[in-house]
Amino acid sequence: MPNYILPDFEVERRDDRCIRCRVCERQCANEVHSYDEENDVMLADELKCVGCHRCVALCPTRALKIVKYSGTFRENANWSNQSILEIYKQAESGGVLLSSMGTPNPCPVYFDKILINASQVTNPSIDPLREPMETRVFLGKRPQNIERDETGKLNNNLPPQLELSVPIMFSAMSYGSISYNAHESLARAATELGIYYNTGEGGLHEDFYKYGPNTIVQVASGRFGVHKGYLDVAAAIEIKMGQGAKPGIGGHLPGEKITEDVSRARMIPVGTDAISPAPHHDIYSIEDLRQLVYSLKEATEYKKPVIVKVAAVHNIAAIASGIARSGADIIAIDGFRGGTGAAPTRIRDNVGIPIELALASVDKRLRDEGIRGNVSLVVAGSIRNSADVVKAIALGADACYIGTAALIALGCHLCRTCHLGKCNWGIATQRPDLVKRLNPEIGYKRLVNLVTAWQHEIKELLGGMGINSIEALRGNRLMLRGVGLNEKELEILGIKHAGE
Numbered sequence: 001m002p003n004y005i006l007p008d009f010e011v012e013r014r015d016d017r018c019i020r021c022r023v024c025e026r027q028c029a030n031e032v033h034s035y036d037e038e039n040d041v042m043l044a045d046e047l048k049c050v051g052c053h054r055c056v057a058l059c060p061t062r063a064l065k066i067v068k069y070s071g072t073f074r075e076n077a078n079w080s081n082q083s084i085l086e087i088y089k090q091a092e093s094g095g096v097l098l099s100s101m102g103t104p105n106p107c108p109v110y111f112d113k114i115l116i117n118a119s120q121v122t123n124p125s126i127d128p129l130r131e132p133m134e135t136r137v138f139l140g141k142r143p144q145n146i147e148r149d150e151t152g153k154l155n156n157n158l159p160p161q162l163e164l165s166v167p168i169m170f171s172a173m174s175y176g177s178i179s180y181n182a183h184e185s186l187a188r189a190a191t192e193l194g195i196y197y198n199t200g201e202g203g204l205h206e207d208f209y210k211y212g213p214n215t216i217v218q219v220a221s222g223r224f225g226v227h228k229g230y231l232d233v234a235a236a237i238e239i240k241m242g243q244g245a246k247p248g249i250g251g252h253l254p255g256e257k258i259t260e261d262v263s264r265a266r267m268i269p270v271g272t273d274a275i276s277p278a279p280h281h282d283i284y285s286i287e288d289l290r291q292l293v294y295s296l297k298e299a300t301e302y303k304k305p306v307i308v309k310v311a312a313v314h315n316i317a318a319i320a321s322g323i324a325r326s327g328a329d330i331i332a333i334d335g336f337r338g339g340t341g342a343a344p345t346r347i348r349d350n351v352g353i354p355i356e357l358a359l360a361s362v363d364k365r366l367r368d369e370g371i372r373g374n375v376s377l378v379v380a381g382s383i384r385n386s387a388d389v390v391k392a393i394a395l396g397a398d399a400c401y402i403g404t405a406a407l408i409a410l411g412c413h414l415c416r417t418c419h420l421g422k423c424n425w426g427i428a429t430q431r432p433d434l435v436k437r438l439n440p441e442i443g444y445k446r447l448v449n450l451v452t453a454w455q456h457e458i459k460e461l462l463g464g465m466g467i468n469s470i471e472a473l474r475g476n477r478l479m480l481r482g483v484g485l486n487e488k489e490l491e492i493l494g495i496k497h498a499g500e
């Protein structure tokens with residue numbers, strides 16, 4: 001039987017540099033490299049290469065280069081190489097194609113078509129090095145009116161809130177989909193930064209209970225790892241209704257990733273696939289959602305904000321309006337370009353809408369209905385840099401979740417094969433020999449550096465606009481202009497075209 005599948009990559013090895021140290025062979029969990037003793041030559045099985053660049057980074061003589069495979073099918077404008085290869089794969093396996101991380105397809109990134117304002121002459125800019133600049137935000141319900149008690153004293157009995165030093169949090173990534181060391185890095189960084197990380201739907205390892213004040217715990221449709229102690233230890237509880245990378249379907253963690261430790265945190269047997277159902281089987285309406293929101297509040301004595309996370313889909317504004325009335329304190333909206341540990345490729349690449357449009361329409365709808373203060377909005381789905389954060393806030397967000405950016409800071413090379421469980425960088429794996437490649441001591445410092453760098457940049461951007469707080473930027477769309485967008489896109493985003 002011929003091999004129909006072509007490699008994605010070619011391994012170029014400079015023989016004049018290769019010293020046969022076999023580091024590449026030891027470092028590659030995909031078993032690409034091998035040594036032919038008889039001929040004293042290093043070989044490569046390129047079909048196994050996922051382009052993670054671990055061997056390139058560790059080769060002591062810089063002998064290696066991984067390049068895109070140059071072989072191609074006969075040119076065809078309708079059938080791309082990718083489409084043909086996918087059909088070969090499915091003809092062989094009979095299964096659903098799986099992928100990880102966000103879609104690589106060239107879908108519109110509206111953040112790149114939005115530009116930020118700066119003060120000139122009449123409205124002076126602010127120098128963040130010399131003047132105070134507030135990046136702190138609070139997430140949760142805001143009081144609609146100023147209330148006083150019978151003696152005239154201000155009633156400051158606010159609903160529970162999350163306080164963030166900067167409007168950035170680490171998004172939900174479960175222990176199981178990512179490693180112990182990756183989770184520890186996120187938990188320690190969140191604690192040091194005064195922000196929050198999110199357990200995802202995998203429960204919480206007992207070692208991480210000490211990071212509870214900076215932990216958001218998730219309650220997903222599978223209810224993995226959910227118990228009273230788990231809810232009690234957290235700063236906030238997130239009900240996961242959907243995820244941007246795979247709206248409308250549940251989660252799937254393959255049995256190979258369910259090790260002893262992961263099984264304890266998830267409360268499921270070792271080695272069994274963890275498949276969470278597509279819907280919550282007790283939620284078929286906003287009233288049902290309200291029951292779960294209040295059950296969780298009741299269970300934690302109304303001391304913790306409840307977040308409802310949904311994927312950005314066509315009627316997101318109406319959905320958000322319902323959630324805002326369900327008693328939830330925060331709505332998290334995850335956009336079409338968001339990442340994942342594993343998702344069916346067709347779903348990841350074809351379902352959902354971009355976060356920018358979803359955010360703008362939700363913020364407008366909640367304002368129009370006079371309920372914007374009922375909830376905070378957190379957005380996710382490919383927030384790549386501090387300018388994306390600033391643009392999201394000006395479009396109406398209170399804060400952003402970052403997932404892929406955080407993993408890249410930990411060393412991820414975006415090879416998009418997390419679902420195979422053989423991450424060579426120690427992030428999306430449970431194999432002990434691979435997990436130890438990520439040193440949490442270094443990992444957490446890199447995350448702290450990333451968020452600190454973004455905080456500096458956010459202050460610079462705010463100062464340039466003549467604004468001295470995130471609060472004053474929130475929903476301030478006058479600070480944004482579009483380039484190359486049509487009338488409808490500008491209308492939904494609620495911004496003017498550049499030059500207007």
Ligand code: SF4
Nearest residue numbers: 018019021022024059
């Ligand atoms: S790591 Fe570099 S030098 Fe060592 S065997 Fe591989 S290609 Fe050769």
Ligand code: SF4
Nearest residue numbers: 412413415416418423
């Ligand atoms: S986490 Fe690991 S497997 Fe996943 S994309 Fe990044 S480098 Fe690849």
